[in-house]
Amino acid sequence: DAKTTQPTSMDCAEGRAANLPCNHSTISGNEYVYWYRQIHSQGPQYIIHGLKNNETNEMASLIITEDRKSSTLILPHATLRDTAVYYCISRGSGGSNYKLTFGKGTLLTVNP
Amino acid sequence: DVKVTQSSRYLVKRTGEKVFLECVQDMDHENMFWYRQDPGLGLRLIYFSYDVKMKEKGDIPEGYSVSREKKERFSLILESASTNQTSMYLCASSSGYSGNTIYFGEGSWLTVV
Numbered sequence: 263d264a265k266t267t268q269p270t271s272m273d274c275a276e277g278r279a280a281n282l283p284c285n286h287s288t289i290s291g292n293e294y295v296y297w298y299r300q301i302h303s304q305g306p307q308y309i310i311h312g313l314k315n316n317e318t319n320e321m322a323s324l325i326i327t328e329d330r331k332s333s334t335l336i337l338p339h340a341t342l343r344d345t346a347v348y349y350c351i352s353r354g355s356g357g358s359n360y361k362l363t364f365g366k367g368t369l370l371t372v373n374p
Numbered sequence: 375d376v377k378v379t380q381s382s383r384y385l386v387k388r389t390g391e392k393v394f395l396e397c398v399q400d401m402d403h404e405n406m407f408w409y410r411q412d413p414g415l416g417l418r419l420i421y422f423s424y425d426v427k428m429k430e431k432g433d434i435p436e437g438y439s440v441s442r443e444k445k446e447r448f449s450l451i452l453e454s455a456s457t458n459q460t461s462m463y464l465c466a467s468s469s470g471y472s473g474n475t476i477y478f479g480e481g482s483w484l485t486v487v
Contacts (some may be wrong), residue, residue: 296475305378305464305478306417362409364416367414 266350271369274344280337282368284350287331294353295326297335298364299346306364308350309335340372377401378479380465386485393418393452395482397465403477404470406448408432408440411481412459417464423448424470 267285274280279353284293294313298306299332310317310324312333323336337344381396392486397404407422411430419432422442429440441449448467452459465483468474 300480303462303481303483305466305481308475308477338483362417362419366416 266352266365268348268350268368271371272367273373274337274340276342276372276374277339280340280344280370280372281363282335282337282348282350282370283332283334284335286350286352289330290353292307295324295330295333296351296353296362297322297324298349298351299344299370300349300367309348331342340370342372342374344370345372346370378465378467378477380463380479380482381483383480384485386487387455389454389456389486391452391455391486393455393484393486394465395450395452395465395484397448397467397479398446399448399465399467399477400446401467401469401477402445403467404443404445405474405476407466407468407476408438408448408450409464409466410434411464412461419465420450447451450457452484455484457486460484460486463466 294311296311297309300306307346310322312324312326326333347367347369377397377400384426387393405424409417411417418434420438421432423429423442426445439451465479466476468476
């Protein structure tokens, strides 16, 4: 699976949009981009994933650049409960796709 | 919503004890996994199962075994617990098709003293 790079930490004001970037310049054509978050002492929570097109669900939006070398997770109206470590992962669709490699992620702190 | 339930959130066991960690999923998923998560080391795959009674070793299977007698249940067994197995253990599940999402349980914090 392709390596991803994310900023170590970010701050966001409560109620504002949080935009979390991720670089995955070596991603291959069949690799999806997945986002998870982990609140301290809990298991990773799935947020969203995509292959080529932008995606939106009730939690977030995922914007993938046309060349697929980077993406942005958008939390449209951040709340204090969104404070967590956010992980961007690229993952293939076959073979050893069970192997999730979580990097260090981005610690998002939402401030009142 | 997908639910992956781990039976114990916090456990304290003694060195040499046999430890069972249980996991149940309610989405009829084919695949189930056990990971451990340690500071600075990220998630590491211990074992996974792609069907009842089937199992495959992950990256760090030594000191662990697993059991999957029913599709919804996947157990991790520490045959003789050691202090270096103190960790957070995460169970996860996914369906069998390509691009499937992996869903995690809440985690089990195991301390071996």
